[in-house]
Structures are given as structure tokens and as C-alpha cells.
Amino acid sequence: MRTVAILGRPNVGKSTLFNRLVGRRRALVHDLPGVTRDRIDGRGRLYELRFRVIDTAGIELGAPEESLPARLARLSLQGLEEADVGLFLIDARAGVTALDREIAALLRRQAKPVLLLANKCEGRAGGSGLAEAFELGLGEPIAISAEHGEGLVELADALRPLLAEPAGEAACEGEPVPADGAAPPTASADEGGDAAEEEAQRGPLRLAVVGRPNVGKSSLINALLRSERLLTGPEPGLTRDAVRIAWEWQGRAVELVDTAGLRKKARIEAPLEKLSASATIRAIREADVVLLLLDAERPLEHQDATIAERAIEEGKALVLAVNKWDLVAEPQALLAELRARIAERLDEVKGIQPIPISAKTGRNLDRLLPAVVEAFRRWSRRVPTAKLNRWLPAMLEAHPPPMVEKKRVKLRYVTQVATRPPTFALFGNRPAEHLPKSYLRYLANGLRQAFGLEGTVLRFHVRSSENPYAEERAD
DSSP: OOEEEEEOSTTSSHHHHHHHHHTSOOSOOOSSTTOOOSOEEEEEEETTEEEEEEEOOOOOOSOOTTSHHHHHHHHHHHHHHHOSEEEEEEETTTOOOHHHHHHHHHHHTSSSOEEEEEEOOSTTTTHHHHHHGGGGSSSSOEEOBTTTTBTHHHHHHHHTTTSOOOTTOOOOSOOOEEOSSOOOOOOOGGGTOOHHHHHHHHSOEEEEEEOSTTSSHHHHHHHHHTSOOSOOOSSTTOOOSOEEEEEEETTEEEEEEEOOOOOOGGGOOSHHHHHHHHHHHHHHHHOSEEEEEEETTBTTOHHHHHHHHHHHHTTOEEEEEEEOGGGOSOHHHHHHHHHHHHHHHOGGGTTOOOEEOBTTTTBTHHHHHHHHHHHHHHHTOOOOHHHHHHHHHHHHHHSOOOEETTEEOOEEEEEEEETTTTEEEEEESGGGGGOOHHHHHHHHHHHHHHHTOTTOOOEEEEEEOOOTTSOOOOO
16 A cells, blocks of 8 residues: 655644545644644545555754754654655645745655645635745645645645556555564463454454553554654653554554553643543543553552553453563562552452563563453453353352342342453342442452453443243242
């Protein structure tokens, strides 16, 4: 599949055009310049044309080598290196600026075809800027309005010959970045590898990396990819949007999602940060597995637990990783303390184990993806009804249900009604639906131990009903 990269100085409408081409609001759009920082990929569509499209950060030239603007410019130009065609946007209403001229001179030296787009040409507002654009030396400018969808016919006509696939090259949905290794074995039916899991494996495993600001989420993804794909640095809050990256690990398609750091809700005041937080919450909601990254220097603070609870509330598979482990002076003591905190704060995923890692040194990164796949397998597991109903009587005998409304609760039957997360229906007599949460936690912990569901979110629906498979009793 051919690739198109959108480039230009800040605040000329690159993300608006990106959203127009992919057909939905994938990239954050705001009046504040410099909203986009990482490269954002999507599948573009323009009439019959299908292509991969890359949104890039605004290019600012002349900054010191290791400054944030210089690092952003390098990432944007890397996007052009990956692409077959560049789209250079200018703001026609503002006219051609000195920075536009500098960027145009840089793009003329690139060995890639670049189309010049004069954006914001709705009405007559951009007429003078459109005329000025001829001086940039990139050919005749195409007048468009990304916000209003104008000029797309002309853009498609210009792109059509540039996006033609070479003979024999098959179009594909994406270009995942491969990782070394052989394909992992699939689980057997006894281990929970049922049809639901097999169906889930056909699509990419969606893995959202979340956490507080500056815990190393982007650095971790770069380490996994073995490439400086995402913007990193000492500045907190560099990532603003949810960045999705197609990847392949041991023959399995994975969609990695880097997210903006989540601060306490009371501290989120700026409109742009609210948009970033919303994008992160949406990434959690759309994920299969949520990888919560903790900071070893401040592990499992209140905000970490809040983020974990959000993933649990959404019913997602959860993995905990503790970054910056190379900075820990007494690792065994910290690990013991962290496990105690997890047992206290995250009782709904009892048995979950933190994985100490270092994105900087690569320590224990080989443990991370196996843990993610295992969490996904447990999340997708279906326990046979016969096994559940052999398990239930022993649990009831060990600890009978408590009295509810002065009546003894009798649980007669259990079955699994859904996966992802595993959801179970309990059938009992009339007061059963009022069972206390403590007793349901007891049953959930028993399920985890009996069927290998440690660290997995479990849900129960309690119904007052007779066993639907019991024989009818004579009157």
C-alpha cells in the first residue's frame, strides 16, 4: 500500500486534512499551534484511492540540535522518508511565510514527489495566498479546504498517478513492523484456547500503553520497536494524542497504542490536556490489553490505581510493568512492597504480578509480550459448564452463602455467559441477587485459582431462578 505524508509548519491544518482523509477524528485538532507531536498513521481513502496516510508535527527550522522543535522536525522528515508522496500544506489565508519558503527549499532537495496544497481556500479568503504559493517552486498549488472538504477532486487527480501500485505488488491493509521470533503455539481447548480466542487472534491484539506523565511509555514502545519511532525527551507530557502503530511480534499482529499521561482529574485544566485525556480514555476503551506502566521511583501511587481501576471498569485485560528498574537500589524490598500495595488496591484482579523492566537498558523486555499474550488468553478463556458445576459445590461447602433477608441463599448452578472479560451467571433462590460483594469476591478468587484466571477481571450476574437443566420435580 502506498503512503502519503502530510507536512508543513505548525497550525496550517495538517491534522484536519488527515482526519478528512481517514474519515474520522483520529488526530487531535485545536487552534493552539503545535498540537501534533508524534507521527500518526491511518488508512486514507479518496474516492477510489486507498493509501496509508501519515500526519506529522509542524516543522520549525533553525532551532538547536537537541531542542524539542528540532526533534519534531526530524520525526516529521522521517515520515516523508517512509512515504511515497508528500503533501506540503500552507495556510493560504495567512499567505506564504518565511518558514514556508525554508521548508519548501528543504522539500525540493528530497528524492520524493511533493504536492503543494494551499489550505483554507474556502470562499475568497485564500486568493492572494494561493497566488503567492507559485513562488515556492513545487509546481502549481492545489486549492483545498480540509475543514470543508473542498478541492478533494483536484487532489485525487494529482495523487492518482503517484499512488499507482507497481505490477505484482499486492495492496495490504497496513505495514506492521516485524519483531524477531517464531510464531507462538496456540493454546489447546483444555487450556482455554476455544473458538472465541481463535477468532480474536485473527485480528491484531490491541495493546494500549498507559500511565502517569513521564513514566516512559514512548521510550518503552521505541525499545520494543527497536526504533526511535516516537518522540521522547526529558520534557513531561510530550505525547498528546493516542498514537497507533501496527507491529508484529512472533508472527502475531499487534497494534501498539502510545497514550498521553493521565494526571489527576482535578489538575486537568487546559482544554488541550482535556482532549489528550479523552483520547487516552478512548484508547483504553478500544484496547484488548491495557499495559499500565509504573515508575519504579514512585510505584503505584493513587493516580496509578485510578488508571488501573478505569481499565478494570472497562473490563480489559491488565498487565502491570514497572519501568526504570535500573535505578532501584533495593529491588527485592521494593518488589515486596509493590506486591503488597497491589494486593491492597487492586483486589479485582487478584493474583496480578508486576513485571520490573527498564526501557533504557532493555531489562526484562523479553518478558513483557509473553505476559501480554497470556493476559489476553485468560481474558478470552471459556470454562466448560460441566467443570464449573463440579467446582461450585466444593466452594459452597467450604463457605456457605450468608443469610440474606433472613433467608438462606442457595446457589444451584453456574455457567459462563461471555468472555473478554470472563462473565458468569449464578442461579439461586429468590434472595440470591442480594449476595454481598464479599461473597462474590470469594467465588471470583476460587475461580481464578481453579481455572488459571489469576490477574483477570471477572464479572458475575446473579439470577433468582431454578437450575434450567434440572429435572422437573413432581408436585
